[in-house]
Amino acid sequence: MKRTESIDYFWNLLKEDDVLLAPMAGVTDAAFRHICAGSGARVMFTEMVSAKGMVYGNKNTEKLIFLGPREDHTAVQIFGSDEALLSRAVGEYLNGSAFAFIDINMGCPVKKVTSNGEGSALLRDTEKLYRAAKSVVDASDKPVSAKIRLGIDGRINAAENVQALEEAGVGMVTVHGRTAEMYYSGHADYGQIALAVRSARRIPVIANGDVSDYSGYLNIMTDTGAAGAMIGRAAMGNPFIFAEIAAAKRGEAYAPPTNAEKMAAALEHFEFLLEYKGEHTACSEFRRHFCYYTKGMPGGAALRSQVSSYEKAEQFTDLIRSLIDC
Ligand SMILES: Cc1cc2nc3c(=O)[nH]c(=O)nc-3n(C[C@H](O)[C@H](O)[C@H](O)COP(=O)(O)O)c2cc1C
Incomplete structure (x- = not known):
């Protein structure tokens, strides 16, 4: 070029x-x-x-x-x-x-x-x-x-x-x-x-x-x-x-994401990862991302410790969905 x-x-x-x-x-x-x-x-x-x-x-x-x-x-x-x-x-x-x-x-x-x-x-x-x-x-x-x-x-x-x-x-x-x-x-x-x-x-x-x-x-x-x-x-x-x-x-007001919106992004992220790398790798790699998504969230520390042993996709999706709904 x-x-x-x-x-x-x-x-x-x-x-x-x-x-x-x-x-x-x-x-x-x-x-x-x-x-x-x-x-x-x-x-x-x-x-x-x-x-x-x-x-x-x-x-x-x-x-x-x-x-x-x-x-x-x-x-x-x-x-x-x-x-x-x-x-x-x-x-x-x-x-x-x-x-x-x-x-x-x-x-x-x-x-x-x-x-x-x-x-x-x-x-x-x-x-x-x-x-x-x-x-x-x-x-x-x-x-x-x-x-x-x-x-x-x-x-x-x-x-x-x-x-x-x-x-x-x-x-x-x-x-x-x-x-x-x-x-x-x-x-x-x-x-x-x-x-x-x-x-x-x-x-x-x-x-x-x-x-x-x-x-x-x-x-x-x-x-x-x-x-x-x-x-x-x-x-x-x-x-x-x-x-x-x-x-x-653009000079526009910005509304920071709610916890539910953060969790919706986390779910989309995890689902993409699952399809792209399979369950084992997706679960192991997503733990780190989950820690960042839940930074500053009420109960975040307990959630992070909970997912540290997660190895099944369903565990992540069930937990994240429950957090979107609460
Ligand atoms: C976990 C991690 C991985 C990184 N990997 C790369 C990389 O593969 N290639 C690269 O050029 N820089 C890499 N960097 C450096 C970042 O691109 C960036 O230069 C650095 O984090 C400073 O920017 P920040 O203060 O916005 O994070 C990495 C940084 C981190 C924290």
Whole structure:
């Protein structure tokens, strides 16, 4: 895809909606994205998927790249560092797929990933980051974005990395305002994101970190000058955040969901998960989501302890239905 086409693609995407659902491993699967889309999320990202896993037919890959019916603007996020593997994953697996674009994970701080030179390890070496990105861009028939952190090894070099990614043909970069060492501790540094935003010549830069409501959205947009904001953890158990921000942007009053409405979303989420991953996996994965959905609800702690032993779909559906009715 031509560089200008890719850049125009992302600016147009953001014109429609500048609030993006972050990629989160173990969270943003097709079931979760379905619920977020139901609340108005438009641009969404899969969990990170290994390029190596795609090429060598890892059995988990298929579930990771399943797309639901409300996903016209979902990106697949891949991770890897080997240029040949990255371009094979794109050429053999992703070109021609229904994903709107491809995002490259260059921010994951987890040892299992960085010890292979993948994720945030790429931030260490801008030349290598450039080559990895270029291998994806050159192989792809879709627009390509990337997601980075501020830096690694105590060095902040997001501005330099944004420029290298733009040079490689990446059309949009998301910057999470923490270094790799910080994992999720402390606060995202919006001042440093702002420097990265200013370093881009033509591509949009998205700011990410610690947005949990409309005022957080306004803060990150104002403080960084970014073209959009990406939301991760705050959407867990609260997919309604997309509707809340959209309503506030339109100047409309927003009524937060009642507990019954939260439980209705939880039920829809669970039923999607059940069909998509089967009873055993759905029950084990949904326990975590249920904890988030019931956060702050009266009797929430007792409910969370009750579901910790649930292994049957009926147990979840009966309980959630009873909570909708009460
Ligand atoms: C459970 C979890 C899984 C994550 N998995 C990914 C991932 O697969 N790819 C990625 O780029 N970032 C991942 N992240 C980072 C988020 O995308 C995001 O950058 C981070 O949570 C900061 O945004 P927030 O403050 O809005 O949550 C993950 C974060 C969490 C909490």
